[in-house]
Amino acid sequence: MKLTTTTAALALLAVSAPAAAQYGPQPGQPQTAVEPAPGNATAKTTEGKKIKLSKDAQKAVIDLQKAVNANDTASIPAKVAAAQAVARTADDKYAIGQLQLKAALAAKDNVAMAAAIDAIASSGFVEAATSSKLYASLGTTFYNEKQYAQAGAAFQKASTIDPNNSELYTLLGEAKFAQGQKADAATAFQRAIQLQRAAGMKPEEKLLKRAVSVAYEARSPVAMELAREWAAAYPSADSWRNSIAIYRNMAHPDVEGTLDLLRLMQLTGGLTAGEYALFAEAAADQSNFNEAQAVIDAGIAAKVVDPASARFRDIVNGLKGKPKATAADLEAAAKMSPSPLNLLRIGDRYYGMGDYAKAADIYRKVLGTAGADKDVANLHLGMALARAGDKAGATAAFKAVGAARADIAKFWLAYLQQHA
Structure with missing residues (x-):
């Protein structure tokens, strides 16, 4: 070039x-x-x-x-x-x-x-x-x-x-990339983006995509941050799908984190057939058969999932024999003073059923229980409040998330700022 x-x-x-x-x-x-x-x-x-x-x-x-x-x-x-x-x-x-x-x-x-x-x-x-x-x-x-x-x-x-000329850092990034110094190139592109934002400008999408691509090739940690910035600045099914995929490929989140990212991808319209399958299987592994069934039904409605295909036939048939919780079941289970983890899963079932207000109530109980994983509980509380339309409450919950869940919360926070 x-x-x-x-x-x-x-x-x-x-x-x-x-x-x-x-x-x-x-x-x-x-x-x-x-x-x-x-x-x-x-x-x-x-x-x-x-x-x-x-x-x-x-x-x-x-x-x-x-x-x-x-x-x-x-x-x-x-x-x-x-x-x-x-x-x-x-x-x-x-x-x-x-x-x-x-x-x-x-x-x-x-x-x-x-x-x-x-x-x-x-x-x-x-x-x-x-x-x-x-x-x-x-x-x-x-x-x-x-x-x-x-x-x-x-x-x-x-x-x-x-040092405040963003174009110069873009040029420097291209020169570094041409020399094979991909991590340095990504840093230069990131600096160009930061300078444009500081000047009150919205970085061009091609610059963001270039920065993400180079950083990802370099396996640089900044790729995850840049990817999130891309999705936040130019939200689309494509930008969200690719940004979350980059994060998953680099951070290797556990099943809990993967599920929370797939829940976000479903909201942004980014799920592929393979990700619908992964979503349903991960939810089923947590015995959240309500959400697993809802995911498959949504994939079929979107004409992305073919229930007769070899890929989904076993998932569909397996879910037919699994018990689906009712609101009464969940209410009774919550009164039994379950462990923090079991209480969290009750909240997840409400979430999977679309009862976000009730899910939020349960997640708040988790936060008040000794020994609870407060980062997961706050993340799930933020998700439920975001789906319920409580932007202020969701924002506060997401900002309270720390440790390994903080980056996932930032993805949700970016979505919240766009849609809720």
Whole structure:
């Protein structure tokens, strides 16, 4: 792929300040036409900024300019060295750097171009934004010529000078990726996204997807966070499915966590046939046959599950012989002072039956019971309240979830902010 950048082109910057032959007579013109007065050799940038050469550097800079204009490549290096030896001011150093850059562009010499830009940036004459643009354009040139290490170095310099420019981190990310440094690339993309958010901008979906893809290839932990950001910013069945799949593949949640993620995927329309099967089997393993049956029925209604297929025939037949709890059964079981885990499962059955208010009541009882797993209980309480339409209560419950369940709660919280 080729990179492009919104920064100014090197060629334009190279001739903007100083323009060709500003420090002495142009070829074919009378010697006196533009000959600078001693101690007063001046020129202007296209932005109107005056350049004034020191008395000591005038002759050497004009000699260098003549060699550059004549394309006298054999003498240019020596004349650059001579000019640098007598340079005294920021103006002197900048003028020399610009002439170096003009010569490097004419010769299509990227190494010389890099040296010229270093000279311009270190001169102290130009603003930081100009130096950053020069390095960004240099990096783009290197990248498009497949010199990825040099491109990365140039983009790194540009981003160091202008650390709040998100585009520079995107370019740096591409250069790092091209070098096979995928984790570093993911970090750069993530920084670009953070800067855009800090500036009040919504990151483009293609940037988020690129960041997620690269981070996942690198098996970087940031892939999970980036995936969640993608689903939160651009919710769709596809973004939710892929984001949750990335989390599951990297975090390897237990059956409890997997079920809670599949419950979210069902809400976002992301379940595939295989995930309907996994959902039903996991619910059945917890003896939550009500929810397992409801999942299969939903898959059939969505025309994703074929009950006659080999994949689902055994699941469907197995559920036919399993007892389905009634509200009366669950109410009686809750009065028997069950253990925190059994009480949690009673709440899960209410949840699977769609009685979210009653499920929330049971989960609150779990939280008040000694020895309860409060992270799971708060997560399930948040899920039930979210389904019941209590956004404030659900938000508080999800934010109370810690440890390994916290990331799952963040997925649910992202959904809640979009839909509840």
